[in-house]
Amino acid sequence: MENKKQVFGKMEVSKNSFKTLSEPVKQFGGLVGIIILIFLTFFVLNNIFGEGDELVAKMKIEEERIAQERKLNKLISSLPSGVLVSFDGTDNFKLSDELYEAVCKATKLIPQRAIMGANFLNFRAHEIYTINGNKIDETFVKWDDEKNKCFAGFVVSGKNVGVDETITVSGEALSFLSTGIDTRVYFIKNF
Amino acid sequence: MELIKKYPKLFQWLFLLIVFFALCFAIDVPETYKFIRGQAEFVKDPNQSSYIFLGKEVRYYAFDVFWRLPPLLGWLPIWINDSLFFLMNEWMPMEFWNEDTQEFKTRPLLLQISRNLTSFMTFLIELIREILLGGLETIVAFTSWDWIDKNPWAELPGLPWTIVAAGAAILSYKLSGKGLALFAGLTMIYISIFGQWKPSMQTLSFILVAAPLSFIFGLGLGIAAFKSKRVEKALYPILLVMQTMPQYAVLVPALVLFGVGDHAAVIITMVVAVPPMILLTILGLRAIPPEVIEAGRMSGCNNWQLMLKVLIPTARRDILIGVNQVIMVCFSMAVISAFIGAKGLGFNLLLALNQLNIGLALEAGLCISLIAILLDKMSLAWANKQTDYFGNLTFLQRNKNILFFASTVAIGIILAYVGTFLFKDTFNYLFEVPHNKGLSTADFWNKGVDWIFDTFFVYIKAFNTWLIQDVLQPMRALYLRMPAIATLVLVVGSGYLIGGVRSALVVCALTLFIALSPWWDRALVTAYMATFGVVISCIIGFTVGTLCFQNKHSTSFMLGVCDIFQTFPSFVYLIPVMMLFGITDTSVLIAVIVYATIPATRYTIEGLRSVPTGLHDAATMSGVNKFQRLTKIEFPLAFPHMMLGLNQTIVFALFMVIIGAFIGTEDLGQYILKALSDKNGAGIGLTLGICVAFIGLIFDNLIRTWVGQRKKHLGID
Numbered sequence: 001m002e003n004k005k006q007v008f009g010k011m012e013v014s015k016n017s018f019k020t021l022s023e024p025v026k027q028f029g030g031l032v033g034i035i036i037l038i039f040l041t042f043f044v045l046n047n048i049f050g051e052g053d054e055l056v057a058k059m060k061i062e063e064e065r066i067a068q069e070r071k072l073n074k075l076i077s078s079l080p081s082g083v084l085v086s087f088d089g090t091d092n093f094k095l096s097d098e099l100y101e102a103v104c105k106a107t108k109l110i111p112q113r114a115i116m117g118a119n120f121l122n123f124r125a126h127e128i129y130t131i132n133g134n135k136i137d138e139t140f141v142k143w144d145d146e147k148n149k150c151f152a153g154f155v156v157s158g159k160n161v162g163v164d165e166t167i168t169v170s171g172e173a174l175s176f177l178s179t180g181i182d183t184r185v186y187f188i189k190n191f
Numbered sequence: 192m193e194l195i196k197k198y199p200k201l202f203q204w205l206f207l208l209i210v211f212f213a214l215c216f217a218i219d220v221p222e223t224y225k226f227i228r229g230q231a232e233f234v235k236d237p238n239q240s241s242y243i244f245l246g247k248e249v250r251y252y253a254f255d256v257f258w259r260l261p262p263l264l265g266w267l268p269i270w271i272n273d274s275l276f277f278l279m280n281e282w283m284p285m286e287f288w289n290e291d292t293q294e295f296k297t298r299p300l301l302l303q304i305s306r307n308l309t310s311f312m313t314f315l316i317e318l319i320r321e322i323l324l325g326g327l328e329t330i331v332a333f334t335s336w337d338w339i340d341k342n343p344w345a346e347l348p349g350l351p352w353t354i355v356a357a358g359a360a361i362l363s364y365k366l367s368g369k370g371l372a373l374f375a376g377l378t379m380i381y382i383s384i385f386g387q388w389k390p391s392m393q394t395l396s397f398i399l400v401a402a403p404l405s406f407i408f409g410l411g412l413g414i415a416a417f418k419s420k421r422v423e424k425a426l427y428p429i430l431l432v433m434q435t436m437p438q439y440a441v442l443v444p445a446l447v448l449f450g451v452g453d454h455a456a457v458i459i460t461m462v463v464a465v466p467p468m469i470l471l472t473i474l475g476l477r478a479i480p481p482e483v484i485e486a487g488r489m490s491g492c493n494n495w496q497l498m499l500k501v502l503i504p505t506a507r508r509d510i511l512i513g514v515n516q517v518i519m520v521c522f523s524m525a526v527i528s529a530f531i532g533a534k535g536l537g538f539n540l541l542l543a544l545n546q547l548n549i550g551l552a553l554e555a556g557l558c559i560s561l562i563a564i565l566l567d568k569m570s571l572a573w574a575n576k577q578t579d580y581f582g583n584l585t586f587l588q589r590n591k592n593i594l595f596f597a598s599t600v601a602i603g604i605i606l607a608y609v610g611t612f613l614f615k616d617t618f619n620y621l622f623e624v625p626h627n628k629g630l631s632t633a634d635f636w637n638k639g640v641d642w643i644f645d646t647f648f649v650y651i652k653a654f655n656t657w658l659i660q661d662v663l664q665p666m667r668a669l670y671l672r673m674p675a676i677a678t679l680v681l682v683v684g685s686g687y688l689i690g691g692v693r694s695a696l697v698v699c700a701l702t703l704f705i706a707l708s709p710w711w712d713r714a715l716v717t718a719y720m721a722t723f724g725v726v727i728s729c730i731i732g733f734t735v736g737t738l739c740f741q742n743k744h745s746t747s748f749m750l751g752v753c754d755i756f757q758t759f760p761s762f763v764y765l766i767p768v769m770m771l772f773g774i775t776d777t778s779v780l781i782a783v784i785v786y787a788t789i790p791a792t793r794y795t796i797e798g799l800r801s802v803p804t805g806l807h808d809a810a811t812m813s814g815v816n817k818f819q820r821l822t823k824i825e826f827p828l829a830f831p832h833m834m835l836g837l838n839q840t841i842v843f844a845l846f847m848v849i850i851g852a853f854i855g856t857e858d859l860g861q862y863i864l865k866a867l868s869d870k871n872g873a874g875i876g877l878t879l880g881i882c883v884a885f886i887g888l889i890f891d892n893l894i895r896t897w898v899g900q901r902k903k904h905l906g907i908d
Binding site for chain 1: 196199200202203206207210221222223236238240252253254255256257260261675676679680683684687688692695
């Protein structure tokens, strides 16, 4: 009881001493109070919504991806239109090792011509491909760092004589077709 | 310490600025901020975060909150859109009788109301348009196409331009005298011979529907607000927002509710024109001395009689100034509403600007400006005209103007009839000069523009480059560099220091609305453009105003110039700047400066004029020279009034920055313009408009509070 009285007494004293403060000091105190309040509110909001570092990390990856894509696009637009090969002995444009790697990384498309060519050497894949209305499940173009080669391939799946089958056809992409806008795999050596 | 005690306010402001700059330097720009800003906005990016509120998904980049707040109000535009869609397409379906198909049809209530409203507006516009230009739609509305085929004489013939010109001159003479009559006559002749008659009459018909309706609604609501505190309290926030809301922004929801065309333009013009009418009605009724009301009551008036016979006639001048404001707003809307298909001069102006045909734009702009000045002068003359209740005039003296008009109608008809013989094989120029058959100076102006470009291209380009690279870009970067918390601290702190906790809370709420919307960055760009315009306008306006104030003739001349410039619809300002600077940010900013300098100059002169003459005499007696009197007495006393000018300058600058989006800026205005062509743009447009209005209201609140306190302090309240 005594303690409570003391607390109330102290509160009363501090209230009175606040009242005795001059107007500018009170106003300054109010200003500081408002700034602290804003700060606290932002702090709480940051804990709920802020993703500062994570977002930076995510966006950096995105930024790099776009930068890389732009670089590759620039490279593609500088290539001559037509067939680009990675081997000697033809009149087509011969890709240097660096260019071969860059074109491989920039290439996304495998046209039907290359697929049909690869299928000639894989009878079962050819069967599934034609039976299922020339349907391709998936295509891929990958650069193999160990072998320093570009690999391209595709996956066909469907019923073949009543049996569900999935076949992956893959081989070295030896030549590409440059259209000026993009590059496509021209020949897959799957033998 | 002594200094702090002596100037506590200064110390508080310094503290606030130190905190602001400390926050700006302490909070780094996120590394990928520029990259994210470079990406298209509102694209679905897997790196975005999202939240769902009221069933709406909001996607955003989760920056450090101290840098940018998350768009917690991002659901609002989507919600407004969906609500509008629901109201227009699903809410309260009812059976309505369809005259065309002769059967009942189910339609949502709001859609039916909006369609009925639009048909009514279309009818009114067509009626006035056909009285002025001729046509048969109105007659058909009451009869049928078959009937009009059988009775071709019933088609409205339209008024010959000579009659309208003479009518305008006679009315001007009655209201103000020879000067205005001459101006009215010349304006009408100019419009006619330059082939702008048809678009001018189309614009006039639009105004003749929008202005009276706005007057009736404004007066009614003003009286209701005067009578009831509740109505006033309910109207107050709407009026406040509407005063600072860019007119562009209101167009977007109007498109959804009323579609495209003159009818939608009239309705939206009313929305914009009613608030000033309400305010001036309240102002006029409030200013009536209590003795007048007492006298009315003592004469035995009931409430209606008191209002109609005593209060409204006493407040006549303010109410008529309201009419003047309504007409001016209608004119500025005549151009802006061309974006939603309103026909007339505004549409021609917009078309010409789109084609970069500066000559044609100038001709249309000049016509709009001339008609606006004419109607402004006429309505002001009407407001200031005293009714002579005691004059003992004969019938001829009382009705001489009507008789004059009747005779000019007869002469006009005869002339038009003679014209049918004179111009047998061509157009009857005594009836109407067709749009492409009048005189045209467009080629001259276009060649002038080419000459300006050829001759001054190097200098203009150098100026443009310098302004953009060395001034605007760094300033823009500075604004965008401000972290959200620093901006909020600065604004709320200023509110607290100027007007205490209440003011701080108000500006905090307004700023938070913008900061929590998805367009904070765009709002900063808008603020930067407006700031640049305001600073330059204030420097020019305060200097010119002060210099002109030194002489009585230059004062009245400058006020006259301000009057005329203020009458021009805001779009017109874009024409000369496009002539000189082409399509650049510089053009927008120069238009902003020209437009915003008007209130700065006017309020400076009026502020200096408001200083009591007694103080001038006292100062002269104390032996001060002219400069001392200006700096020690006139400026301190006039400063609160000049600050109100600053307030107006900010609102004008914001309006022009938003209109400048037409030329191509990347501020909030650009998004409002985009929303106009987006079928889901209503919510976005409205929210953006509110954001712009709130920027204006933040400054309005701070300035008005400061002015109120300052006036109290100086004892000039």
